[in-house]
Structures are given as C-alpha cells and as structure tokens.
Amino acid sequence: IVDDGGISFATLVGEPRDSTWPALVERVREKFEEARQKLARLGDEPDHRRGSYFCENSGYSMGSGQKRPGNLKNSAARQKIVDDLLRDPDVVRIANFGSGALKNHVPGVYELYRENMEALLSSDPDLKPNFPNNVFAAATFNFGPRVITRVHLDYLNYAFGMCSVTALGKFNYRRGGHIILWDAKLIIEFPPGSTILLPSAILRHSNVDIARHETRYSFTQYTAGGLFRWVRAGFQTLKSLHAQGGNLSREYEEWKEGWRLFPTVSELFGQKNA
Template identity: 40%
Template sequence: MFGVSFGGGQQRPSNFLHTNHDQSIVDEVRNTEVVKAIARRVDFLLACYFPNLHSLYTNVLQDLCKHDGNLKPNWEGCCFAAASLNFQNAVTFSHRDYLNLLFGQCAVYSAGSFNYKKGGHLILWDLKLILEFPPGCIIFFPSAMIRHSNTAIQDSETRHSLTFFSASGLFRWRHNNFMSDKDFVAGASRDERATWDEHRRNLWQTGLKLLRSM
C-alpha cells in the first residue's frame, strides 16, 4: 500500500512507510504514465457517477496536504488518498475493509492476461452477486460496507489489480479540525460535544446524500 492514510496505530495522518528497496519499486510503478492515466481515469469516473463524494474526497485530501506539508499524495488529479497494488495471481478471501469510509467507494482496476469467463470474478457476498471482471475494467463499490472477495484464475494465467481507497480516519481527522477523535473529545466544550455526537448519529443520512449521483 502507498499514499496517505490514518488508522491502525498511527498518531496522525502520514504516508505509508517502506524500505528503501520497496519504496523504489513503488515510485517506479506510481510514476509510470500508464498508472498515472489509470489514476486520472478513476478520478474522472468517480466525479461522473458520485460527484458529491468526489468533492468530499478531493477537498479532504487537499486540506490535509495543505495543513501538513509532509503528506504527499500519490498523483495529481486523483482524489483517492492511497492505493494498493497486487501482482500475479492475488486472491482475496471474503472480507470488508473496515478502515475505509463506510459510505465511500473504493475503485479496483483489473489487469493481466486471463480468461475472465472462467476466473478473476468479483464476488459481492451481501448482494449475492458474482461479477465478471475483465482486464482493463474498473469497478467501484463500498468496500467497507459490502463483504467481497475474488475467484482464482488458471495457473498459466496472470492477473494484477490496482485498488484506490481513502481511510475513514482521514475524514474524521479533518472534521475534528485536524485532530483525532480522542483529542477532540478531550478538549471539546459541552456544546461542541453535543454537535459532534449529533453529527455522528446522522452520518448515515450524510452518506446517502453524498452517494446521490445528481
């Protein structure tokens, strides 16, 4: 994984850390024109189908990087804060990405050489859907909300994936005026805490509004 994240023990938002060797590989892949084009395409599609959500992602990432000069986004023109790259024949078991924004979207780009009729399907367990996922396609879905996995391919085939996501902790940090929930609650007045609690209770309604395409 590479990019900006917050959660899993971090004290504040930061870029994922790698060894010098791994970082050189990440930089090489991230800076290829093909990958940059995919990132721009993902951003464009999110803006088309979920314009309100795209605005939220864009504004939060820009605010975070402006507030902390140590934060480095992966690409210009891409609102997702982080990405994960899987080479060869990666297969995931059924799971939810609990650290991502609950009502947000993750984007998955499929690549490689495989028969998508026989393998590499995306399974959305809660929706009882099995989707063909051909190379060169991009799928958006709320990975924190829907249990998902993918099927294996043949031993002679290859399948790669590039996943774009933003951790929910980044949105909470920004909403708390650049501090953690713990620090905000510790210093909040009674009125501030009441407003904060009400925001949390109504967050599902906020999510529904952001997911509207028009």
C-alpha cells in the same frame, strides 16, 4: 448497481472508449509482473487477510492508533519499486481514470474527497499524494501473480467512500476472476483493464479463482476514514476533541448522512443530460 430505492451504490465503470487502452493495459501488466519478480527476490510471497500474493501500499493514511496522518512507509528497496510505478505514465492514466470515474458517477463522494484532500495537504505539506489531479489518498498495488482475494471488508476506509479497483492480468474473465459482492448477491465478470467503484468498507467482496496457468493483478485506490475524522475534528484526533468537550460521534453514526452522498439513477441521468 442500484438498491430497491434507486440509489446507485456501486458502479461498473468498465474502460475508456479509447483504442489505445488495451495496449496500455498490457504494458502495465508487464510492469506489474516485473515488479512482482523484484519483490520475490526480497522475500517470500506473503499471506495476509485478503489473500496470498505480493502487494505494496503507497500514499497517506490515518488509523490503527496513529496520532496524526502520515505517509505509508515501505523499505527503501520496496519503495523504489513502488516509485517507479507511481511515475509511470500508463499507471498514472489508470489511476486518474479511476478518480475521474468517481467524479462522473458519484459526484457527492468525489467533492467530499476533493475538499478533504485539499484541506489535509494545505495543513500538512509533508503528506505526499500518489498522483496529480487525483482525489484518492492511497493506493495498493496487488502484484499477484494470482490476486484472488478472500471475502473481506476494507474496514479502515471511509464507510461511505468509494474504492476504485482496476483488474489486470492474463486470464479468461468469463471463467474466473469475477468480483463477488456478497451483500448484493452478485457475481460480476471483471475483465482485465476494467474498473469498478464500490464502498469496500461496507460491502463484502472477493474474487473467483482463475486457472493455475493464468495471472491476475489489480490496482486499488481508496481513502482512510480516519483522514475525514481528523479534518472534521479540526485537525486533531477524536480523543483530543472529546477532551475539549467536542463530539462528532453522533454525526459519524448517522447513516442517512453518508447515504445521501450516493446518487439516484434519476439524478445521474439528469446530470448527464444537463
């Protein structure tokens, strides 16, 4: 998806050209449903700003007043459910497909993520990445059973970063489950098993409803903007940096710097033909 200047700001990645992918997607759908049923036994379905459905987070992050990066925390029972999925080879494959798609389609952002992740993990061995060979810091498992998100921004994510979203479930994707990119004025079919990359912190998005008898889940990967600021500030908070006379404010308010991370169509085609 490109703007009028030819800059690619979102990518409909789709799915791998692999005959085994549909069966893998179906297995993961079943595992998400099993996880949802376990969560339902732990408590009622939550209602949050993105919608009304079960979800759990995993990985590491920084924001909302944290003094340093840390691992996202769940109760022991919920973490067991998440850990089972993190170790599942089918889930790992979906996750790393999203990371690989970022490398292929938005290489500038991928390199920034990779460098930032390596710096963070080298500086703090207590941080636990979700998956090997994957540049995203965190993930959310949206267990549904009907993941229909409200219009929202993921404002804690890096503004010029990309969020990888993979749709799962059993629903008629021609009639529902579409992703709406409000600022781009687009409504896009989003079939189960397909992935999209989008700057979810700056592009408002939501989903079209599905039928009552249908199910929809999703798996998202992202990195908090606070992690980038922590590294750029010399592994300290901006408050601490400013107290020492440093200043990153101008750099992080300069939109052109972030926008340069997004490739043009000609750059992408040149890269693929090289």
